[in-house]
Structures are given as structure tokens and as C-alpha cells.
Amino acid sequence: MSSQITFIGAGNMATSLIKGLIASGHDAAAIRASDPDPEQLRKIAELGVATAPDNNAQARGADVVILAVKPQVMANVAAGLTDLRPDQLLVSIAAGVPMSSLAGWTRAAQPIVRCMPNTPALLGAGVTALCANARVSPAQKELAQSVLATAGRTLWVSPAEDQLDAVTAVSGSGPAYFFYLMEAMIEAGRSLGLSAETAATLTLETARGAALMALEGPSPAQLRANVTSPGGTTQAALEVLEAADCQGIINAAVAAAAERSRELATEFGR
Numbered sequence: 001m002s003s004q005i006t007f008i009g010a011g012n013m014a015t016s017l018i019k020g021l022i023a024s025g026h027d028a029a030a031i032r033a034s035d036p037d038p039e040q041l042r043k044i045a046e047l048g049v050a051t052a053p054d055n056n057a058q059a060r061g062a063d064v065v066i067l068a069v070k071p072q073v074m075a076n077v078a079a080g081l082t083d084l085r086p087d088q089l090l091v092s093i094a095a096g097v098p099m100s101s102l103a104g105w106t107r108a109a110q111p112i113v114r115c116m117p118n119t120p121a122l123l124g125a126g127v128t129a130l131c132a133n134a135r136v137s138p139a140q141k142e143l144a145q146s147v148l149a150t151a152g153r154t155l156w157v158s159p160a161e162d163q164l165d166a167v168t169a170v171s172g173s174g175p176a177y178f179f180y181l182m183e184a185m186i187e188a189g190r191s192l193g194l195s196a197e198t199a200a201t202l203t204l205e206t207a208r209g210a211a212l213m214a215l216e217g218p219s220p221a222q223l224r225a226n227v228t229s230p231g232g233t234t235q236a237a238l239e240v241l242e243a244a245d246c247q248g249i250i251n252a253a254v255a256a257a258a259e260r261s262r263e264l265a266t267e268f269g270r
């Protein structure tokens, strides 16, 4: 029998997770969603999911309640879930909202999983890091992971939740770094005389191929060594990147994202 799953907030991420759950065989009748926007609810109801604007009514009796609202409204939404039972698992997918704040807004004994998905989750190609508080049972961990697995790969980080700042900096913001590199390569191709369309196709297909090779293994370092002939074209390019301390620049960029994530946790966690 499918677990009873409630989504609080029926926006982009909830829609994507609900579609993934149904596609992977979860009974749509065992999913509920709430949202103040009737248009959002209409779209979700088309998937066969029971919808209503009342968060508490939808959360009642669910095995897991997924908080899929923006971080800015999380305090109100979580504190408003006054009917939660202590055995109901709460899962937050909101960026930057600390576990301690979620525990404070609900009941202190609530089992809570906090996760950090990334945007490719909308295509089922995301990666999500999860962490759980001490109240979460092994079965609840499995349930949380199985929901997020419909949006791509999943992994647990432990022991400390503060690893999620680093996760946010690497995979949360990561798609934008790759988009930036793609933009830069397209522009470089154009400056060498390629049409914008040709430069874009070459860049995007190269990104896809390189990602597929790296996922298959060996390591990116080994793959790079394999395609870098001494005195060849690739080596000429890599020498320019190294002379500009590209690794140092990437370290600084990712560290800035992690620092911002820590700042936002203070802001959203209040």
C-alpha cells in the first residue's frame, strides 16, 4: 500500500515530485496537496491528487508532510500546522531553513528531514542531499529518500546539518556555474567566427557528453589527462586556465555561496 503523502505548497517542486511519484507507481489517491492558489490546485488535481487550501486538513493522517513552500513563508506555514501528530514525518525542501527552526515552529519532538534539492530536479535529473534529526526512524528515512529519489539522485549528509551550506554551494547553486561556463564558451566560439547557433549546439552537446563520461568514471582528473596530449590544443587551453588560477577562483566562488547560505539560515530561521 502506498504511504500517505501531503504536499504543503503546490508549486514547481511539489508538482515535479508528485509527477515523479505517480510515474514511479505511487497511488495518486494516496497523495494530497494544499496551496492558497486555486489555479495551482486545479493543475495538481488533474494528476488525480486530492487538493484543498487548508494545510491542516490536508496534513491530517499523512505519513509524511512535505513542506514545499518558499523559505520566506516557512515560519508561518510550519507554525500553522497545529494538528501534526508526533509520529508524522516532516520533510522540508526549502533552501536555508535550519532544522532547529523547523523543530521550534512545530513540536520539539517532531521527526524532521531537511533536504537540499537542485533545479534539475524539475526534469528528474537533480541531486538531493538529506539530513535527519534524531527522531526520524529508519523507515521514515527510507520514505523521505524514496520521495526525493523521484527527482534524481539522493544522498545523506552526516553528522552535522551545517554540511548543507557546502551542499547548497556545490549542487544547489552549481547549475548556475555550469550555465555560466556554457555562456562563456558560446561567446568564445562566436568570437572565433562560429554562428551563435553552432557555438551553442557544440557547447551544450559537449557539456552533456562530458557529464555522461564523468558519471561513468574514471575521475574527472583522469578523463582530463586522457584527452590532453602533450603540446596539443587542449593543453594550450588548460595552461591559460591554470595561469589565471581558475581553481582559486572557483574555490572563492563556492566559499562565497556557502557563506551566503549561512547568512540566509539566520534570516529564514528566525
Ligand SMILES: NC(=O)c1ccc[n+]([C@@H]2O[C@H](COP(=O)([O-])OP(=O)(O)OC[C@H]3O[C@@H](n4cnc5c(N)ncnc54)[C@H](OP(=O)(O)O)[C@@H]3O)[C@@H](O)[C@H]2O)c1
Residues within 6 Å of the ligand: 008, 009, 010, 011, 012, 013, 014, 034, 035, 036, 037, 040, 055, 068, 069, 070, 071, 073, 077, 093, 094, 095, 116, 117, 118, 119, 120, 121, 122
Ligand atoms: N525550484 C527548485 O529548483 C528548487 C531547488 C531547491 C530547493 N527548492 C525549494 O523548494 C521550495 C519550493 O520551491 P518552488 O520552486 O516549488 O516554489 P513555488 O513554485 O513558488 O511553490 C511554492 C508554492 O507554495 C505556495 N504557498 C505560499 N504560501 C503558502 C501557504 N501558506 N500554504 C501553502 N502553500 C503556500 C505558493 O503559492 P503562491 O504562489 O500563491 O504564493 C506556491 O504555489 C522552496 O523553499 C525552494 O527553496 C526549490
